[in-house]
Amino acid sequence: MSMERTLNHHTTRRKVKVLVAKIGLDGHDRGAKVIARALRDAGFEVVYTGLRQTVEQVVAAAIQEDVDIIGVNQHEGSHIYIARKLVEKLREYGADDIPVVMGGSIPVVDVDVLKSIGVKEVFLPGTPIREIVDKLMKLAEERRRTGRV
Amino acid sequence: MATKDYVLSLVERAERGDRRALGRLLTILEDVSSETAWVLEYLAGRSRGAHVIGVTGIPGSGKSSLISRMIRVLRDKGYRVAVITIDPTSPLSSGAILGDRLRMQEHATDPGVFIRSVTTAGALGGLSLSALAMIEAFDALGYDKVIVETVGVGQSETHVMHAADTIVVVTMPGAGDDVQALKAGVLEIGDIYVVNKSDKPEASKTYEYMLFVAEKGEIGRSGAWKPVVVKTSSTLGMGIRELVEAVEKHLEYLRNSGEKLSRLSSRRRLLVKLLAEKIVLDLLDKVAEEELAKTHEGLEGFYKRAIEIARTTGEKLLNLKIQ
Numbered sequence: 001m002s003m004e005r006t007l008n009h010h011t012t013r014r015k016v017k018v019l020v021a022k023i024g025l026d027g028h029d030r031g032a033k034v035i036a037r038a039l040r041d042a043g044f045e046v047v048y049t050g051l052r053q054t055v056e057q058v059v060a061a062a063i064q065e066d067v068d069i070i071g072v073n074q075h076e077g078s079h080i081y082i083a084r085k086l087v088e089k090l091r092e093y094g095a096d097d098i099p100v101v102m103g104g105s106i107p108v109v110d111v112d113v114l115k116s117i118g119v120k121e122v123f124l125p126g127t128p129i130r131e132i133v134d135k136l137m138k139l140a141e142e143r144r145r146t147g148r149v
Numbered sequence: 150m151a152t153k154d155y156v157l158s159l160v161e162r163a164e165r166g167d168r169r170a171l172g173r174l175l176t177i178l179e180d181v182s183s184e185t186a187w188v189l190e191y192l193a194g195r196s197r198g199a200h201v202i203g204v205t206g207i208p209g210s211g212k213s214s215l216i217s218r219m220i221r222v223l224r225d226k227g228y229r230v231a232v233i234t235i236d237p238t239s240p241l242s243s244g245a246i247l248g249d250r251l252r253m254q255e256h257a258t259d260p261g262v263f264i265r266s267v268t269t270a271g272a273l274g275g276l277s278l279s280a281l282a283m284i285e286a287f288d289a290l291g292y293d294k295v296i297v298e299t300v301g302v303g304q305s306e307t308h309v310m311h312a313a314d315t316i317v318v319v320t321m322p323g324a325g326d327d328v329q330a331l332k333a334g335v336l337e338i339g340d341i342y343v344v345n346k347s348d349k350p351e352a353s354k355t356y357e358y359m360l361f362v363a364e365k366g367e368i369g370r371s372g373a374w375k376p377v378v379v380k381t382s383s384t385l386g387m388g389i390r391e392l393v394e395a396v397e398k399h400l401e402y403l404r405n406s407g408e409k410l411s412r413l414s415s416r417r418r419l420l421v422k423l424l425a426e427k428i429v430l431d432l433l434d435k436v437a438e439e440e441l442a443k444t445h446e447g448l449e450g451f452y453k454r455a456i457e458i459a460r461t462t463g464e465k466l467l468n469l470k471i472q
């Protein structure tokens with residue numbers, strides 16, 4: 001018998017915990033670090049997992065840290081493949097209630113594809129940090145209201 | 150609020166190896182309330198005698214990198230390893246970047262390793278309570294080694310260190326003044342001292358100095374154990390085996406001398422005290438809020454208001470029956 005309940009009954013943690021990840025070979029993490037700092041300044045708890053992570057490593061970290069959101073920063077062009085694998089793996093581990101968002105140099109034409117895969121938000125270059133913060137807050141609240149474990 | 154059934158189901162699932170359930174359980178323990186405090190006793194009752202290792206020392210001395218190296222050696226020996234890393238919260242935004250995990254990510258997918266980051270956000274012993282609660286969980290779930298990383302400053306961090314069986318204090322070459330500063334704090338309580346970054350040329354000087362103060366008995370906890378000084382480089386992977394050997398020797402010493410049991414009981418005493426404080430603080434918070442709501446807001450007389458609230462809150466607390 002599996003216990004499925006909504007999260008808000010069980011979670012008293014007030015702060016939103018976000019995993020900021022870079023998946024694949026892309027060796028630049030300036031963007032990821034800027035985003036991590038901005039989110040910290042907005043009062044988030046940010047877990048940064050560093051460069052060149054595999055999808056498996058990111059999912060494992062998200063589960064151990066019990067984060068509210070996974071944010072993937074991608075500058076390499078394989079964002080669609082990565083999004084697909086990430087969503088798949090989360091489902092495999094029963095952790096697909098954790099919303100995935102993506103940012104970085106993603107072409108506008110790919111936004112709908114990413115969303116159809118299950119990415120909740122896509123932040124194109126130049127998105128104001130305020131907007132990112134607001135959307136993440138909303139996602140975290142929604143998950144706490146409706147998510148399951 | 151987490152219901153009893155739900156918390157119990159998380160423990161059961163975690164026992165069967167469900168890491169998602171363990172992650173959720175730790176979130177509940179991160180913010181133990183009067184309502185969930187019972188789970189601590191439940192977990193403590195299932196203790197399997199984990200070896201709690203505190204790793205502390207100078208910021209940036211390589212604690213996280215060193216722990217990552219140690220995990221590899223401990224895994225080779227067949228141990229299951231849990232790590233709790235504690236990162237400071239920014240005083241400006243109360244947010245935090247939890248950066249310790251990044252150095253240990255190579256172990257993320259190892260089913261025998263579980264790494265969890267927490268922040269110092271919870272004031273007034275909150276952090277110590279979270280960390281101690283998590284130690285109980287990992288202990289009950291059969292993790293052989295529970296490693297706790299903290300920066301060696303602040304009262305609650307010293308608390309956490311006192312809950313450890315073995316304390317490893319990490320320093321590095323060229324940290325002369327920092328070493329002096331540490332002397333007043335955690336440097337006094339180490340069982341094992343590590344001079345990390347010994348790939349750097351100034352390392353032997355720091356090592357000689359640490360040996361000297363250790364010999365003189367200026368550092369180390371009281372008792373028959375003589376503090377050990379180890380030279381390591383987490384970058385090159387040097388001295389890691391020696392460090393793990395020293396940690397294992399210390400455990401053997403604790404077992405033979407009976408100190409392992411006395412450390413467990415002092416860890417439990419600390420847990421009971423922090424829990425009692427937490428229960429009182431929760432009540433205090435609730436009652437003070439109620440009293441505050443009754444007073445009239447005004448630009449003047451805020452001190453009088455505060456005194457009034459303090460007095461009525463205090464009186465109420467004294468008359469409360471705590472269940």
Ligand SMILES: Nc1nc2c(ncn2[C@@H]2O[C@H](COP(=O)(O)OP(=O)(O)OP(=O)(O)O)[C@@H](O)[C@H]2O)c(=O)[nH]1
Nearest residue numbers: 208209210211212213214252345346347382383384
């Ligand atoms: N040269 C050298 N550098 C090292 C060694 N160990 C760690 N470092 C570097 O020192 C820096 C800090 O390493 P961490 O492992 O994060 O140190 P820490 O003590 O956990 O840091 P805080 O948690 O921030 O206090 C990193 O840039 C590491 O690459 C070492 O043995 N030699």
Ligand SMILES: [Mg+2]
Nearest residue numbers: 212213248249
């Ligand atoms: Mg660290």
